[in-house]
Amino acid sequence: MKLVIVESPTKSKTIGHYLGKDYVVEASVGHIRDLAISGKGGFGVDVENNFKPTYVIDEDKKDIVKKLQDLKKKSEEVIIATDPDREGEAIAWHLATVLKLPIESTKRLEFHEITRDSISRAMEAPRTIDLNLVHSQETRRIIDRIIGFKLSSLLKSKIRSQSAGRVQSVTLKMIVEHEKEIQDFKSEEYWTLESSILHEDKKYKLTLTKIDNEAAKMPNKEKADEVLSYTKENVVIDSIKESQKSVPSKEPYRTSTLQQDAFTRYGFKTKETTFLAQQLYEGIEIDGNLVGLITYIRTDSTKLSDIFVAQAKDFIINKYGEKYYKGEKSVKDVKGAQDAHEAIRPTDLELTPAKVKPFVKDHVYKLYKMIYERTLASLMTNKVLEVTTITFKNSHLEFELKGNRVIFDGYNIIKYDDNETSILPKFNEGSSYELVDVKTEQNFTKPPARYSEAKIVKLMEEEGIGRPSTYSATIQTLLARKYVTSEKGMLVPTE
Numbered sequence: 001m002k003l004v005i006v007e008s009p010t011k012s013k014t015i016g017h018y019l020g021k022d023y024v025v026e027a028s029v030g031h032i033r034d035l036a037i038s039g040k041g042g043f044g045v046d047v048e049n050n051f052k053p054t055y056v057i058d059e060d061k062k063d064i065v066k067k068l069q070d071l072k073k074k075s076e077e078v079i080i081a082t083d084p085d086r087e088g089e090a091i092a093w094h095l096a097t098v099l100k101l102p103i104e105s106t107k108r109l110e111f112h113e114i115t116r117d118s119i120s121r122a123m124e125a126p127r128t129i130d131l132n133l134v135h136s137q138e139t140r141r142i143i144d145r146i147i148g149f150k151l152s153s154l155l156k157s158k159i160r161s162q163s164a165g166r167v168q169s170v171t172l173k174m175i176v177e178h179e180k181e182i183q184d185f186k187s188e189e190y191w192t193l194e195s196s197i198l199h200e201d202k203k204y205k206l207t208l209t210k211i212d213n214e215a216a217k218m219p220n221k222e223k224a225d226e227v228l229s230y231t232k233e234n235v236v237i238d239s240i241k242e243s244q245k246s247v248p249s250k251e252p253y254r255t256s257t258l259q260q261d262a263f264t265r266y267g268f269k270t271k272e273t274t275f276l277a278q279q280l281y282e283g284i285e286i287d288g289n290l291v292g293l294i295t296y297i298r299t300d301s302t303k304l305s306d307i308f309v310a311q312a313k314d315f316i317i318n319k320y321g322e323k324y325y326k327g328e329k330s331v332k333d334v335k336g337a338q339d340a341h342e343a344i345r346p347t348d349l350e351l352t353p354a355k356v357k358p359f360v361k362d363h364v365y366k367l368y369k370m371i372y373e374r375t376l377a378s379l380m381t382n383k384v385l386e387v388t389t390i391t392f393k394n395s396h397l398e399f400e401l402k403g404n405r406v407i408f409d410g411y412n413i414i415k416y417d418d419n420e421t422s423i424l425p426k427f428n429e430g431s432s433y434e435l436v437d438v439k440t441e442q443n444f445t446k447p448p449a450r451y452s453e454a455k456i457v458k459l460m461e462e463e464g465i466g467r468p469s470t471y472s473a474t475i476q477t478l479l480a481r482k483y484v485t486s487e488k489g490m491l492v493p494t495e
Contacts, residue, residue, distance in 0.1 A: 003075040004109075005068065005095055007082050011114060014283030014290040015081065018119045024075070026068060028082070032061045033094045035145050043149055045142050053142060057098065065098060072099050079126065081109040084341065085298055086140075087469060089133035096129060103129055113347040114283055114292025162481045167466045167474050172483050174459055176493045178451055185447035190217070191224035192441050195231060195399070197392070197433040200425055206235075206435075210398035224440040227397070231435045235392040235399060240429055245385045245404075249377040249411040251302040251329050252343035255468030256461040258297075258371070263454035266366055267489055270453045270472040276367045277344070286359045292347055293356065294371055298469040299341040300461070304328055304375070308345060312379050315349045320413055326381040345375040373414055380411035388424050392433065450490040 002023050006012050009027045016025035035044030036054040046052040057065055072078055078101055082088035096106050107126035111118045144166050151164035193216075196203045208216045211227060218224045253261070258277065262268040268276070277297040283290040304312075309328050316325045346368075353369040360368070384407045392399040403424035406412070451459070457471045466474050475491075478484045484491045 001075050002077045002079060003068075003071050004079045004081050007088065007091060008278075008282055010279070010282040014114050014292060015119060017283075017290045018116045019123075024071060026071060027064075028068070028091060028095060029061070029064060031058065031087075031091055031094065032065055032098060033057050035141065041146075041149055041153075043142075043145050045145060047146070051142055053138065055094070068095070068099060072101075077107070079107045079109060080129070081111070081122070083298075084110045084112055084296060085469065086133050086137040086467075089130055090137035090141075092129050093131070093134040103131070112341055113295040114281065115347045118292075118347075161483075163477070165477075167470060168477050168481075168483075170463075170465055171456065171460060171474050172478055172493070174463075175451055175456065175478075175484055175491050178448070179493050182447045182450065187444045187446070188219075190219055190443050190445065191221065192443055193218070193224070193227055193231070193438070194441070195435045195438045197235070197401075198436055199427065199433070202425075203437070204401055204424075206392060206399035206401055208397065209400050212396055213398075218440070221442070224442075228438065228440055230394065230396040231438045233394040233396075234432045234434055235394045235397070236432045237427055237429050238391045238393045238398075240427060241389045241391075243387050243389075244407065245387050247383040247385060247410075248329075249380060249382070250374060252304060252345055252375045252378045253371055254299050254302055254343055255297060256300075256457045256471060258344055258367075259457045259471065260454035261370060261374075262367060263452055263489065265370065266363070268363070268367070269486070269489065270457060270475055272363070273367065274472045276364050277371075279364060280368055280371075284356070284360055284364070286351070286356065291351070293351060293368060294347060295343075295345050296341050297344055298467075299344060300468050301341055302329070302343045304345060304379075305342055308342075309379065312349060312376065316376070316380060320380075324380050324410065324413060327379060329378055343375070344371055346372045349376065376414060377411040380414075381408075383410040383412045384408040390424070390427055450487075450492060452489050453486070453491065456491060 004012075004015065004019065004023055004025045006015060006025060006027050007030055009029065012025040012027045016023065019025065033055040036056045037044055039046060039054065041047075044054045044056075046054070078099065080092040080095055080101075082091045082095070092108055093103070095101070096103050106128065108129050109119075109122040109126055111122040148163065148165040151169065152161075155161040155164050193208045194205070195208070196205050208227075210216055211218075211230075218227060250257075259270045259273045262273040263270070274297070277294065280294045281292055281297050283292050285291075313325055313327070349372075353365065353372050356368055357365050386405045386407050388403045388405070390401045392401065401424070403422045405423045453475050456475060460466050460471055460474070478491075479486060482494055484493050486492075
């Protein structure tokens with residue numbers, strides 16, 4: 001018997017299904033050890049002796065460790081298969097240390113998707129624990145502990161706050177500073193004009209663009225009334241311009257963009273998106289077989305593997321034709337990105353959203369469909385539009401009417417980005433029209449919107465705060481500490 005140790009119970013079930021009866025797959029359920037809360041400052045770190053850490057087994061993991069130790073005694077070999085990132089590497093090292101496994105020779109499996117082929121390839125080419133990654137995680141954890149404990153202690157004594165930290169405090173600062181901008185905002189009056197023309201028995205709304213050859217601005221009622229008097233004069237078509245616009249698809253998802261898009265489309269909070277994506281990664285039962293449907297979900301990369309791109313090329317050409325395949329986009333540079341993994345993508349393009357739908361709940365289906373279609377679209381040709389811009393003028397005012405027509409659907413054949421197109425009928429230069437349904441309206445500028453969870457994730461990534469694995473957890477900490485509340489998905493700092 002061989003023992004394989006993974007992080008999560010769901011994953012142990014899926015991987016055990018692939019490896020068969022000669023293997024026992026057990027879960028560590030995340031980290032088994034953490035820094036002690038002893039020593040100077042309660043850091044669990046000897047700051048005067050080269051920052052030497054002291055680790056203790058978590059109280060709630062003692063039974064798990066005992067079970068793993070017992071299984072080790074019965075096993076001819078122990079293989080570690082924790083997540084393929086810095087935290088996963090640290091967990092692998094802690095497991096090896098506690099179970100007294102040789103660091104230099106214990107097999108460490110690395111895979112980025114939980115499929116039969118991926119697990120088989122990892123078993124055929126195991127590596128050992130990467131101590132550079134372990135030291136990287138350990139350093140980050142020590143810094144977190146020292147900053148967190150010192151800052152938390154100071155703030156508890158001064159303002160009775162619950163906690164502070166390297167990541168949560170700077171994230172909170174962004175939310176608070178934005179709230180101050182909202183509170184300091186001074187609203188200003190402005191007026192808008194609505195008007196239409198009647199063409200072939202159909203009304204078309206015009207957009208006011210210029211007043212007396214200047215950008216259209218109406219700061220008060222006097223100006224609005226003046227503009228209203230100009231609308232009594234007919235407008236004449238001054239020009240009709242047609243141009244082509246090539247619209248590329250977006251790159252595949254990484255952690256932050258998936259969380260942002262899921263919020264924008266469906267209102268999923270970061271915690272829910274992370275939970276749903278974890279299910280898709282660890283394994284869903286389809287036709288009696290457990291299968292991981294997407295690749296590893298904590299990633300800052302938009303690259304795709306050569307093997308997947310080759311498979312996708314065949315899939316796209318066979319289903320849609322050669323003119324729809326474009327190939328991989330150039331990989332975007334993300335500030336501070338480790339680029340250790342692929343983008344979040346489906347593991348098998350034959351498992352279409354339609355095939356998966358009967359086996360999953362609605363929210364899981366929606367997230368999978370988003371990931372599947374965005375990945376496929378990223379490898380497909382651009383959508384090409386014909387853009388028509390018609391300019392209408394009278395002696396004081398200038399208006400525009402715009403319409404689009406799809407010339408080539410490109411990636412939009414999969415209806416991923418299915419914006420309605422407004423096709424305009426034939427218009428002729430020099431034609432004159434009466435302005436109808438004319439009205440002016442008073443408005444006031446609004447303060448900037450509060451940050452949503454998705455927007456905060458975007459800002460954290462842009463500013464290099466935290467990692468894909470900690471975005472959601474940081475927001476949950478701020479909510480749990482009642483430093484912020486969530487109102488309809490918008491984050492509001494408390495007093």
